[in-house]
Amino acid sequence: MDLEYVRNVGIAAAYEGGGILRSCLGNLSSIGKKGAIDLVTEADLGSEKQIIQTIRSRFPDHAVLAEESGENPGEPDCQWIIDPLDGTTNYAHQIPIFAVSIAFSYREEVVVGVVLNPVSGELFTAVKGKGAELNGRAIHVSESRDVSESLLVTGFPYDFKEIIDSVMGRFKSCLRASRGVRRLGAAALDLCFVACGRFDGFWEENLKPWDTAAGMVIAAEAGGRVxxxxxxxxxxxxxxILATNGSIHREMMSLLALKEKK
Known part of the structure; x- marks a missing residue:
């Protein structure tokens, strides 16, 4: 399997999907709901359709798992995992923190990740064993040694009201221990920002494979622990999921575990 070629196809698909997101930004005709606060727009659907079309034009037999259309069967060893718009709520409110997230899994192991913010133009990529890059330049996680010196990021799952005590308990624990905690609203970018050292750690729960697949391999290839x-x-x-620079991982595990005991 030529993973460099797979990555390049993923990049091409990300730019195709990202182009649709840019063209629809601020011009949405309707915003639907998959849940109380789980939104979907015509941009999600259009981006996903274009991404799958681009991938299938090169790899017609590969399987696809995408957020909006679900599982599309194909060769079991080769599966693309796609989030056509990670950060839909941000997108719907014209906040430019969202991304296209595309991963490739070979024999049930994620080996390629591509995450594109079509507004900032930042393209994060990784191939297993080859390191991670931001716009073609190698990236690495931060060197922070303690949570007290760390800037963290988290997200709140769509069902957070059902688990509010544990979510806020962990948030409070990490906020007290760290330099600060941010909440951007796009898990793929959270993971990529850990990869390039902007954040030292990220945690969240109840995410889906398309939320984490690309970002996790990018963070790991940048030297992080996931x-x-x-x-x-x-x-x-x-x-x-807990992704850190590695050095603060054990301390972060302790902070998160404490909340389970309350």
Whole structure:
């Protein structure tokens, strides 16, 4: 499997989807709901359609898992995992913190990640074993050694009202211990910002594979550590994700675990 070619196809698809997002930004005719606060727009749908079309034009037999259309069967060893618009709520409010997220899984292991912010023009990419890049330049996680010196980022799941006590408990614990906590509203970018050292750690729960697949391989290839809250190597089907620069990982696990005991 030529993973460099796979990455290049992923990049091409991301730019195709990103072009649709840019053209629709501020020009939405309607905004639908998949849940109480889980939005969907014609931009999500148009971007996904174009991304899949671009990928299928090169790899017609590959399987696809996409946020809006679900599973599209194909060769079981080769699967593309697509979020055509990560950060839909930001997008709907014209906040330019959103991205196209595309990952490629080979034999059930995510080996390629592509995340594009079509407004800023920042393109994050990674191929397993080859490192991570931002607009073609190598990136690496931060060197912070302690949470007290760290800037963290998190997100709140769509069902946060059902688990509000644990969500806010963890948030409070990490806020007290760190230099600060941000909430951007786009998990793929959160992971990429850990990868390039803007944040030192990220945690969230109840995400979907398309939210994390691309960003997790980018963070890992940039030298980060990505696990669940208890330290098990992260799988895209997991419900908890903790990504850090590695140095603060154990301390972050302790902060998150404390909330489970209350």
């Amino acid at each position: 696990t669940d809250f208890k330290g098990k190597a992260f799988d895209v089907q997991d419900r908890e």
